[in-house]
Amino acid sequence: MRSPSPLRAAFRQALGEAWAGGAGVLLPIGFFAGAAMLVPFTVGSEASQLSSIGTGILWVALALASLVSMERVFQADLEDGVLELWAQEETPLFLVAAAKIIAHWLVSGLPLVLLTPPIGIALQVDAGALVPAMLAYGLGGLAFFLWGGVAGALAASVARGGLLISLLALPLFVPTAIFGALATIEGPGGPSLLFLSATTLFALSIAPFAASAALRLAVD
Amino acid sequence: MIRAFANPHRFMALSRWLAPACLCIGALLMVWSVWQGLWVVPQDDYQGGDIMRAMFVHVPSAWLAMASYMGLAATSLIWFIWRHELADMAAKSIAPLGAAYTAMCLATGSIWGKPTWGTWWLWDDARMMSVLVMFFLFLGYMALRAAMETRQKAARAGAILAMVGAVNVPLIKFSVDIWSSIHQDASVLRLDGPAMPPVYLTPLLIGGLAHMIFFAGLTMMLMRAEVWGRRGDVLIARKLSGS
Numbered sequence: 001m002r003s004p005s006p007l008r009a010a011f012r013q014a015l016g017e018a019w020a021g022g023a024g025v026l027l028p029i030g031f032f033a034g035a036a037m038l039v040p041f042t043v044g045s046e047a048s049q050l051s052s053i054g055t056g057i058l059w060v061a062l063a064l065a066s067l068v069s070m071e072r073v074f075q076a077d078l079e080d081g082v083l084e085l086w087a088q089e090e091t092p093l094f095l096v097a098a099a100k101i102i103a104h105w106l107v108s109g110l111p112l113v114l115l116t117p118p119i120g121i122a123l124q125v126d127a128g129a130l131v132p133a134m135l136a137y138g139l140g141g142l143a144f145f146l147w148g149g150v151a152g153a154l155a156a157s158v159a160r161g162g163l164l165i166s167l168l169a170l171p172l173f174v175p176t177a178i179f180g181a182l183a184t185i186e187g188p189g190g191p192s193l194l195f196l197s198a199t200t201l202f203a204l205s206i207a208p209f210a211a212s213a214a215l216r217l218a219v220d
Numbered sequence: 221m222i223r224a225f226a227n228p229h230r231f232m233a234l235s236r237w238l239a240p241a242c243l244c245i246g247a248l249l250m251v252w253s254v255w256q257g258l259w260v261v262p263q264d265d266y267q268g269g270d271i272m273r274a275m276f277v278h279v280p281s282a283w284l285a286m287a288s289y290m291g292l293a294a295t296s297l298i299w300f301i302w303r304h305e306l307a308d309m310a311a312k313s314i315a316p317l318g319a320a321y322t323a324m325c326l327a328t329g330s331i332w333g334k335p336t337w338g339t340w341w342l343w344d345d346a347r348m349m350s351v352l353v354m355f356f357l358f359l360g361y362m363a364l365r366a367a368m369e370t371r372q373k374a375a376r377a378g379a380i381l382a383m384v385g386a387v388n389v390p391l392i393k394f395s396v397d398i399w400s401s402i403h404q405d406a407s408v409l410r411l412d413g414p415a416m417p418p419v420y421l422t423p424l425l426i427g428g429l430a431h432m433i434f435f436a437g438l439t440m441m442l443m444r445a446e447v448w449g450r451r452g453d454v455l456i457a458r459k460l461s462g463s
Binding site: 167171172174175182199213214 | 353356357359360363364367368369373376377380381383384385387388391392394395396398399
């Protein structure tokens with residue numbers, strides 16, 4: 001029997017990991033909601049104050065939650081030897097890396113985006129603005145996951161590399177965070193949404209190659 | 221030209237006298253520029269009186285912070301393409317120095333900012349934010365290298381990260397500029413006031429040159445230490461294998 005192509009295997013495996021032990025998909029959601037919940041306790045509960053910082057809090061929570069389960073994305077493949085097989089396949093490794101990261105974003109990033117309206121409403125953000133803002137959170141989250149994927153690939157061979165991943169990835173989040181926050185304030189018509197998409201496309205064009213170079217290093 | 225510099229024997233012979241010479245000349249010029257800055261040049265009321273004398277440490281360290289990240293990216297690229305071990309040693313040596321210079325730039329900037337801007341830290345200033353992000357890039361680079369098991373892996377991982385960071389730095393700079401132009405507080409005293417008179421400019425430029433020469437000397441010293449460390453490893457390995 002012919003084995004499935006590495007691209008499909010990587011994609012399906014990443015989707016399957018969402019429900020594997022340790023509740024992959026629930027972990028980032030819990031972290032995201034928990035981090036946002038802590039904010040009213042620390043900055044005060046006045047509605048005017050919360051509504052002015054609510055969209056920004058969602059960005060911070062999204063950036064941090066995107067890194068929660070990044071450690072296992074490539075480390076598990078390295079440990080069970082799948083990565084070594086993928087590196088020998090004809091399919092370019094950067095495509096496998098991209099499939100892996102995008103599948104991981106689908107199961108751990110997209111649910112966070114769907115969660116932004118209820119949490120935003122709880123943070124007193126104008127409800128009408130939250131639905132168009134989901135596009136910005138989705139685009140920005142994809143960029144976070146791509147840079148996080150590079151960091152995760154670099155730290156794949158490092159035991160307990162979770163904190164290392166955060167240190168590597170967070171500086172790369174800066175442009176996306178800036179344009180994302182501006183885009184959610186401006187609304188869908190403003191130029192910042194275009195800049196935000198540009199940072200995501202930039203990440204999409206560089207991160208898979210950097211991640212595959214890092215994965216080859218982890219395999220050697 | 222790269223090939224000529226890539227020979228470790230030639231590097232060791234050259235740096236044997238060049239590194240201490242750079243350190244001495246750099247230190248002398250640094251002392252001169254700081255002496256000029258602290259005691260000789262007149263105080264400038266526009267920049268907040270005596271506190272502007274911090275400039276003679278602050279501005280050179282900002283230049284060196286930028287230059288060291290470019291140096292890190294360039295040596296990483298050279299190592300990644302040609303695998304010249306000296307380029308990797310240079311990258312490894314530049315990282316802690318660059319982190320120290322970015323930290324010094326931020327610290328002196330805060331000390332200068334407190335009396336003139338009335339605050340230790342100004343999130344609105346694009347340059348401060350860019351330097352802060354660069355500081356974290358240096359820290360991440362060092363942490364990644366330290367976490368890798370072997371020297372070869374540390375070199376490869378570090379080079380990938382340094383190059384990813386380098387393509388991101390212009391984007392970070394651009395986005396921070398846009399962000400701060402929206403937030404910019406009009407009451408903030410602008411640093412780029414009138415054109416700088418030569419009485420300040422000369423000690424400043426000499427100070428910048430001094431820090432560059434000193435930085436080059438320190439980098440060579442660290443690279444020499446790395447070469448000696450690797451020679452020691454080879455000797456230990458030989459002894460253990462019993463030949």
